Amino acid sequence: MDGEVALYTEDLGVRYYIQRGVVKALDDVNFRLYKASLTGVVGESGCGKSTLGRAIIRVLPPNGEITSGRIIYNGVNIVELSEEEMRKLRGREIGLVMQDPMTSLDPLMSVKDHLLETILEHIEVSRDEALKMAEEALSSVGLSRELLKSYPHQLSGGQRQRVAIALATVLKPKILIADEPTTALDVIVQKKVLDLIEDLMRELSLTVMLITHDIALAAERADYIGVMYAGHLVEYGRVDQVIEDPQHPYTQLLLKSVPDIENISMVQSIPGLPPDLVNPPPGCRFHPRCPYKMDICIREEPKMIEVGEGHYVACLLRRR
Amino acid sequence: MGKLANYLVVRSLLAIPTILVLVTLVFILMRLTGDPIAAMVGMKAPPEVIAELRHKAGLDLPIHEQYIRYITGVFTGDLGKTLLYDRPVIKDILDHFPATLELTIYSFIISVLIGVFTGTVAAINQGKFEDVLMRFYGIFTYAIFIPWFGLLLQMVFGNWLGIIPIGGRLSAYISPPPFITGLYTIDSLLTGRLDAFFDALRHLIGPSFTLGIVLSGSYTRIVRANLVDILSQDFITAARARGLRDSLVIKHALKNALIPVITLMGLEFAILLTGAVLTETTFSWNGLGSYLVDMIRNSDYIAVQGTVVFFAIFVSIISVIVDALYAIIDPRIRY
Amino acid sequence: MKSRILGVFKMRGGGFLAAGLIIVITIILLSLLADVITPYSPIKRVGDSFIPPSWEHPFGTNKLGMDMFARIVYGGRTVLSVVILATILSMSIGTALGLISGYVGGKLDRGLSFIMDSIYVFPSLILAIAITAVLGPNIINAIIAIGIIYIPTYFRMVRGQTLQIKASLFIEAARSIGADSLRIMVKYILPNLLPTILVVFSMNAADAILTEAGLAFLGYSVPPPTPDWGFELQVGVNYILSGYWWLIFFPGLMVTLLAMGFALIGEGLTDILNPREVT
Ligand SMILES: Nc1ncnc2c1ncn2[C@@H]1O[C@H](COP(=O)(O)OP(=O)(O)OP(=O)(O)O)[C@@H](O)[C@H]1O
Numbered sequence: 001m002d003g004e005v006a007l008y009t010e011d012l013g014v015r016y017y018i019q020r021g022v023v024k025a026l027d028d029v030n031f032r033l034y035k036a037s038l039t040g041v042v043g044e045s046g047c048g049k050s051t052l053g054r055a056i057i058r059v060l061p062p063n064g065e066i067t068s069g070r071i072i073y074n075g076v077n078i079v080e081l082s083e084e085e086m087r088k089l090r091g092r093e094i095g096l097v098m099q100d101p102m103t104s105l106d107p108l109m110s111v112k113d114h115l116l117e118t119i120l121e122h123i124e125v126s127r128d129e130a131l132k133m134a135e136e137a138l139s140s141v142g143l144s145r146e147l148l149k150s151y152p153h154q155l156s157g158g159q160r161q162r163v164a165i166a167l168a169t170v171l172k173p174k175i176l177i178a179d180e181p182t183t184a185l186d187v188i189v190q191k192k193v194l195d196l197i198e199d200l201m202r203e204l205s206l207t208v209m210l211i212t213h214d215i216a217l218a219a220e221r222a223d224y225i226g227v228m229y230a231g232h233l234v235e236y237g238r239v240d241q242v243i244e245d246p247q248h249p250y251t252q253l254l255l256k257s258v259p260d261i262e263n264i265s266m267v268q269s270i271p272g273l274p275p276d277l278v279n280p281p282p283g284c285r286f287h288p289r290c291p292y293k294m295d296i297c298i299r300e301e302p303k304m305i306e307v308g309e310g311h312y313v314a315c316l317l318r319r320r
Numbered sequence: 321m322g323k324l325a326n327y328l329v330v331r332s333l334l335a336i337p338t339i340l341v342l343v344t345l346v347f348i349l350m351r352l353t354g355d356p357i358a359a360m361v362g363m364k365a366p367p368e369v370i371a372e373l374r375h376k377a378g379l380d381l382p383i384h385e386q387y388i389r390y391i392t393g394v395f396t397g398d399l400g401k402t403l404l405y406d407r408p409v410i411k412d413i414l415d416h417f418p419a420t421l422e423l424t425i426y427s428f429i430i431s432v433l434i435g436v437f438t439g440t441v442a443a444i445n446q447g448k449f450e451d452v453l454m455r456f457y458g459i460f461t462y463a464i465f466i467p468w469f470g471l472l473l474q475m476v477f478g479n480w481l482g483i484i485p486i487g488g489r490l491s492a493y494i495s496p497p498p499f500i501t502g503l504y505t506i507d508s509l510l511t512g513r514l515d516a517f518f519d520a521l522r523h524l525i526g527p528s529f530t531l532g533i534v535l536s537g538s539y540t541r542i543v544r545a546n547l548v549d550i551l552s553q554d555f556i557t558a559a560r561a562r563g564l565r566d567s568l569v570i571k572h573a574l575k576n577a578l579i580p581v582i583t584l585m586g587l588e589f590a591i592l593l594t595g596a597v598l599t600e601t602t603f604s605w606n607g608l609g610s611y612l613v614d615m616i617r618n619s620d621y622i623a624v625q626g627t628v629v630f631f632a633i634f635v636s637i638i639s640v641i642v643d644a645l646y647a648i649i650d651p652r653i654r655y
Numbered sequence: 656m657k658s659r660i661l662g663v664f665k666m667r668g669g670g671f672l673a674a675g676l677i678i679v680i681t682i683i684l685l686s687l688l689a690d691v692i693t694p695y696s697p698i699k700r701v702g703d704s705f706i707p708p709s710w711e712h713p714f715g716t717n718k719l720g721m722d723m724f725a726r727i728v729y730g731g732r733t734v735l736s737v738v739i740l741a742t743i744l745s746m747s748i749g750t751a752l753g754l755i756s757g758y759v760g761g762k763l764d765r766g767l768s769f770i771m772d773s774i775y776v777f778p779s780l781i782l783a784i785a786i787t788a789v790l791g792p793n794i795i796n797a798i799i800a801i802g803i804i805y806i807p808t809y810f811r812m813v814r815g816q817t818l819q820i821k822a823s824l825f826i827e828a829a830r831s832i833g834a835d836s837l838r839i840m841v842k843y844i845l846p847n848l849l850p851t852i853l854v855v856f857s858m859n860a861a862d863a864i865l866t867e868a869g870l871a872f873l874g875y876s877v878p879p880p881t882p883d884w885g886f887e888l889q890v891g892v893n894y895i896l897s898g899y900w901w902l903i904f905f906p907g908l909m910v911t912l913l914a915m916g917f918a919l920i921g922e923g924l925t926d927i928l929n930p931r932e933v934t
């Protein structure tokens with residue numbers, strides 16, 4: 001049975017404004033995160049995964065804006081919170097870890113200053129207590145306190161990513177958004193960092209949103225999976241539902257594109273490219289690449305429908 | 321710290337070749353026409369006078385001997401004696417230098433403050449009206465002709481409104497403070513001469529704002545460019561995502577954006593000195609720039625050569641200081 | 656840090672470029688057509704001394720009763736010819752040296768670069784003053800002085816670009832079909848440098864104008880009766896207390912406007928030639 005929902009979005013829409021026009025980066029996204037579980041968000045590059053993660057914590061790039069929909073956390077629509085109220089949630093209730101550990105720390109500040117600054121910004125403790133919290137946070141990500149005095153350039157990629165995770169979790173938030181936290185790391189370190197996130201999840205009963213372009217990785221680690229395509233959430237459900245019984249043609253193709261150890265020659269990449277989001281195709285955004293395209297797909301935009309318990313898909317083929 | 325000291329020593333030694341090149345260049349330059357004395361004194365002068373001046377300046381020696389004497393002089397602080405008054409050039413230079421230093425320090429501070437402020441405003445309002453306005457400010461100040469701006473200030477604030485003096489370093493009725501550093505504002509504070517302090521400060525307003533505003537445009541531009549770049553970097557997003565206040569996030573960004581500005585300061589310094597020559601002339605500021613201009617008018621070739629050499633060495637020393645600052649501030653630099 | 660910016664994101668260089676071109680072309684036309692535009696001679700008394708600006712004399716008259724407007728439009732000829740000849744001088748020498756230095760490399764390159772860098776960090780006006788002082792103050796020497804001090808500006812840029820282009824594949828290809836060095840430099844590398852040279856030229860022209868005006872202000876450009884903006888300003892210094900503002904305001908304004916025109920062109924060209932799209 002499903003647990004409690006920690007956060008959900010309703011018809012979320014995000015736009016980026018560029019010289020060429022308006023990028024429709026997210027449209028009608030209905031997404032949810034269940035408490036103390038790990039939800040993977042997958043899809044090809046440019047389909048809006050990071051945008052969704054950053055919209056939830058409301059740190060979009062300066063030319064981006066949430067233009068419609070709601071994000072409900074603890075019964076409150078956080079889209080309507082003032083900048084100051086939102087700031088208090090960031091880091092304290094919702095943490096973010098970004099893709100590239102090389103660039104996500106301030107090169108001019110030591111690890112200690114990063115941690116202290118974050119702690120002191122949110123809670124009223126003495127410097128000594130804050131320092132103790134900082135040390136605990138470091139040891140909880142498996143780093144020695146010796147590293148407190150280090151500057152980012154003195155750390156390895158894996159160490160930096162651990163520091164970034166320590167920073168995002170030092171205040172024991174409820175939700176952790178990890179945006180491709182391991183893409184820039186080598187395979188062994190990747191696994192360690194993901195194990196670490198799972199450990200923290202259990203320890204702090206964290207709700208984790210793991211953004212990744214690697215559906216195999218999501219299948220292995222996640223409890224729930226959301227599949228995104230061209231700014232739409234096209235499929236969402238428990239990991240077994242989505243992986244074993246994929247309903248959207250795009251999800252099926254994504255799964256086929258996974259290199260299979262027994263059968264490497266079977267790998268097929270999805271033909272074609274994701275569309276330009278300034279002028280997305282009408283109707284279903286996937287229709288130009290869809291092997292099951294019907295006439296109606298060009299005209300009508302599919303809505304999310306429930307095909308199994310908690311298993312949703314946005315495809316006109318599944319409409320009864 | 322031992323390593324830092326080491327680095328500084330090495331960096332200072334590296335300045336010597338630069339100084340040598342510049343100083344040699346000045347030497348060649350001064351002999352481009354074959355006979356600087358004739359060029360400066362003019363053809364009308366009687367040959368005996370020219371011959372005597374040539375002898376005094378050592379120009380009758382073979383060229384390599386002249387060069388050796390000259391280089392030895394430069395490195396022992398002997399820049400020769402002025403043709404006109406027979407005073408050691410270095411003494412004249414040291415008399416006039418504090419005035420230039422005082423002017424450049426104040427102008428520098430003003431330009432950096434204005435530049436960082438305007439550049440930051442532009443960057444955090446990227447693409448908006450403020451940004452376009454600040455970009456225009458950068459271009460406009462870059463193009464300002466210093467004497468024009470200085471004279472306008474004198475006319476409006478000095479003559480019409482009467483709130484700043486028209487020129488000079490100190491009013492005639494105020495006696496200069498005792499010589500300690502030669503910077504009036506510092507010496508007067510050190511000796512408790514508040515009257516001299518405020519008077520000197522009032523005299524500094526016109527020239528230092530003229531020079532400061534003209535130079536600020538370069539800082540506006542580079543601060544804006546760096547800050548726009550830094551603000552789009554991951555660690556800024558990460559800092560915001562940790563719930564840091566905007567002011568704190570901007571502080572992070574600014575710190576990083578200002579590091580490359582330090583390098584600019586070295587280059588800007590040359591422009592600062594160029595500007596100082598014009599500013600000093602415009603404001604009857606008795607510094608090294610005015611001295612240089614006077615000596616050229618007097619056709620005092622030895623003094624001109626000495627002053628230009630002094631400027632060359634000064635610029636080289638500044639670039640060493642700038643590099644040292646860089647090394648101290650940025651933890652990424654390994655020395 | 657505001658998270659919402661609507662509408663057009665960034666101003667394109669087009670506006671800057673257009674504004675700069677309008678300013679520069681207007682000033683060039685004014686000086687070329689000086690004889691047509693003003694009935695007065697720039698070096699003759701045409702009325703009373705110190706007449707404030709009026710319809711008759713839009714920029715007033717000076718102590719000798721000369722029409723300031725005439726002096727300024729004719730003065731433009733002096734300024735423009737000095738600046739254009741000087742920048743052509745530094746551009747050709749700087750580009751040639753930079754091209755050879757970057758292409759040949761080795762000791763020659765290191766030596767030249769070191770010398771150029773040393774000159775580059777030296778205060779340019781002081782160097783220009785020293786050169787004109789030695790050569791003697793006249794218009795030719797002003798051109799030479801300004802020409803020399805800006806050689807490193809072109810040298811540094813051209814050398815850097817040459818190094819980049821040299822590393823690229825098509826130079827290899829040209830070499831393999833047996834093109835000699837001179838041919839490669841002139842036919843293959845030089846054309847690729849032109850856009851950057853254009854940008855450097857317009858920024859440099861702004862610098863050169865200010866330096867020329869500075870030299871003239873200090874009395875090292877053309878001899879007195881010839882009109883020259885910087886020199887007008889030196890004369891104007893004497894009239895601060897008398898309040899003859901037009902003797903100061905207009906000549907200095909022209910220097911600043913012309914320099915700004917070129918700087919605007921440079922800024923616009925930079926935007927257009929390397930457009931950094933905000934993603
Ligand atoms: N600052 C921005 N300005 C304009 N468009 C943007 C901006 N950031 C992202 N986009 C566009 O929005 C869409 C979604 O981008 P997003 O970064 O969310 O994709 P993603 O799924 O995270 O891709 P990746 O796997 O490459 O990280 C893309 O088409 C992208 O080009």
Ligand SMILES: [Mg+2]
Nearest residue numbers: 049050051179
């Ligand atoms: Mg992404």
